[in-house]
Structures are given as C-alpha cells and as structure tokens.
Amino acid sequence: MELLKQLYKIHSPSGNERTMKNFIRRCVRKHIPGAKTRTDKMGNLYIIKGIAQTYPCIIAHLDQVQRNHSKDFIPIETKELIFGYSPRNRRQEGLGADDKNGIWIALRCLEKYATLKVAFFVEEETGCRGSSQTDMDFFKDCRFVIQPDRRGYQDLITNIGWTDLCSDEFLKAIGYEQFGYQETEGAMTDILALKESGLEVSCINLSCGYYEPHTDNEFTVKADLMNCLHLIQHIIENCTEIYPHTNTWETDNRTGINDWEYEEILTEIYEMLEVDETLSVDDLEFMYGRYYPELRRKDFERIYMDYHGLKEKEEQDYGMQTLCSKEVCR
Numbered sequence: 001m002e003l004l005k006q007l008y009k010i011h012s013p014s015g016n017e018r019t020m021k022n023f024i025r026r027c028v029r030k031h032i033p034g035a036k037t038r039t040d041k042m043g044n045l046y047i048i049k050g051i052a053q054t055y056p057c058i059i060a061h062l063d064q065v066q067r068n069h070s071k072d073f074i075p076i077e078t079k080e081l082i083f084g085y086s087p088r089n090r091r092q093e094g095l096g097a098d099d100k101n102g103i104w105i106a107l108r109c110l111e112k113y114a115t116l117k118v119a120f121f122v123e124e125e126t127g128c129r130g131s132s133q134t135d136m137d138f139f140k141d142c143r144f145v146i147q148p149d150r151r152g153y154q155d156l157i158t159n160i161g162w163t164d165l166c167s168d169e170f171l172k173a174i175g176y177e178q179f180g181y182q183e184t185e186g187a188m189t190d191i192l193a194l195k196e197s198g199l200e201v202s203c204i205n206l207s208c209g210y211y212e213p214h215t216d217n218e219f220t221v222k223a224d225l226m227n228c229l230h231l232i233q234h235i236i237e238n239c240t241e242i243y244p245h246t247n248t249w250e251t252d253n254r255t256g257i258n259d260w261e262y263e264e265i266l267t268e269i270y271e272m273l274e275v276d277e278t279l280s281v282d283d284l285e286f287m288y289g290r291y292y293p294e295l296r297r298k299d300f301e302r303i304y305m306d307y308h309g310l311k312e313k314e315e316q317d318y319g320m321q322t323l324c325s326k327e328v329c330r
Helices: 002-011 016-032 097-112 168-174 190-196 221-236 249-253 259-275 281-288 297-330
Strands: 038-039 045-049 053-059 073-077 081-086 089-092 116-121 142-150 154-160 183-188 205-208 220-222
Touching: 002 016, 002 073, 002 081, 002 097, 002 116, 016 038, 016 045, 016 081, 016 097, 045 259, 081 205, 097 116, 097 142, 097 220, 116 190, 142 190, 142 221, 154 190, 168 205, 168 221, 168 249, 190 205, 190 259, 205 249, 281 297
Parallel strands: 053 116, 053 142, 142 205, 154 183
Antiparallel strands: 038 045, 045 116, 073 081, 081 089, 081 220, 154 205
C-alpha cells in the first residue's frame, strides 16, 4: 500500500494536477523502463508500454474534489481501511481516492504487463473537460477500455445516461461474476466522454473500493480495492481479442427525442415512481405512452428496471457506509 499512500498525500484539485502528473512520470521512469509518456494540449497524460497490434487500456482521472488538504495530512492505514487525517487540525480529510485508486491500479498493471496503454485525464470532476478533448487516435488499437472510478465494491457500469458502453460478448468474456460484481447503470465519467467522441470498443467502469467520495469522510476498503485490481488483471490476461462496440441505442430508439427532452421524461417518471413504487411497467406505458409515442415498450421496461436498480443500490451503499463508518470509529 505504500505507493497508494504516496498518491493520497498528493493534493490534486481540478485544474491543478501538475504535481500528480510529475509524480507519475517519475514513477514510470524509475519502475517501468521502456514505457513512453506524452501529454496533449489539455494536459492529459498518455502512457504506452510495449509494442503490439492491439492493447488493453486503463484510464483514470488525475483530479480530486476535496479542497481541504493540510500540510501535515497523512493517510492512516488500519487492518481493513485507509482514511486521511490532519493531526494538527484533529480532523479527517478526504483521500482523493476518487480517482487515486484508479491511478494506483493503472500503475500496478503497467509494472506487471509487457504491453498496456494508460490515459490519465485532467478535470474529470468539473465535467470531464480533459477526456472530452482527448486524442481519440490513442484508442484506435485498443481491445477494450477499463476505468476504475466507481464507489463501492460490486458495480460494473455498462451504461451511462442511456448510452450503452459495451457488447454482450465482452461481458461474457470477462467473468466478472466470480469477483462479485453486478451490472448496473452509472453516472457521468470519462468513459462516457470517450463513447460520445466515437470510441468503437467496449468499455466499462468498475467499483474500486472507495466510499463516501467527494467528502472529508472518504475512505478506502483495501480488500475491495484489491478485488478490483484482480478483476482487471483477469480481464487483461484473458481477453486478448478486440471487443468492438458502437452505441446505437440513441439512434435506433430515441428518434425524435433530443437529450434534454429525454432527461425531462426520465425525471418525470422517476418522480412518479418515488410517489408510488408499486407502479408496473404496464402502468408507466399506459400513463406516458400516449404523451411520448417515441418511447417503446422496452424503453419503459428499462426505465422501470433502472429506477429500482438505483434504489436498491442506494440502500446497499447506505448500509455499507454505516458499517464502515463504525469500523473507522473503532
């Protein structure tokens, strides 16, 4: 965990990621001989190790949300957890584990594998500004793209904002069930920006063991972080084919509805389900189908399943955070 704790000590708020980039460059020069690094005009950092026709690819973001980071900030490691603390101020401070855990996983994999591509993006927390301006040519020879940038321990994000991220063939190949992961829907992050820019291979976002992100109470469960690392290593070692995927859902199923209109529809239906969770798919189709004829039966099924999936995940996260907060107190 020493490398991870070194990453935690570096304060890298959005727009001021230079110290983190310099640390990564030094780490690569010292421990990963032969790896080539470069940056683009946005400040994104790209690393290529080895020569191959196709590459596995890991991405993470360099910035963090937390502004509190005292000069005496230290990561405290217990048997199960790591959290940040300022002895002088006698307060807990955020680690920036979102997404330093992802950076750590990428660096560990760079050390281990002969061929790998890695991209580290700036300003993810302020709207994916780095990844939305990335060099898409970097990803043309990638087999797949993995981003470890999700709280918790079991989420495998396969769609974000009604944008599908990966193919069924890729999901079958990666064997995520044996690591305790489950498919679910996620929030905006760098892989969505890549998809919207035309990424043509499968990509996913994975829970990587941090909890209570964007707060000073943030902490990492070491076993959950290691489990994410092991899943990614399993994918790199076993998924040696290209896994093409081009998102066509919006084109095929939302003809006539633009993004902001669809968000309004989604919000309206979610609010109705908040009022009455007993509503069925049939009820939703009867209530809204006449007003939104562009939506099909499977659209209402997906809205229904996503809503209840998110509610279940919120309940699980609350239970896990309560349990882990008690562990911190002990």
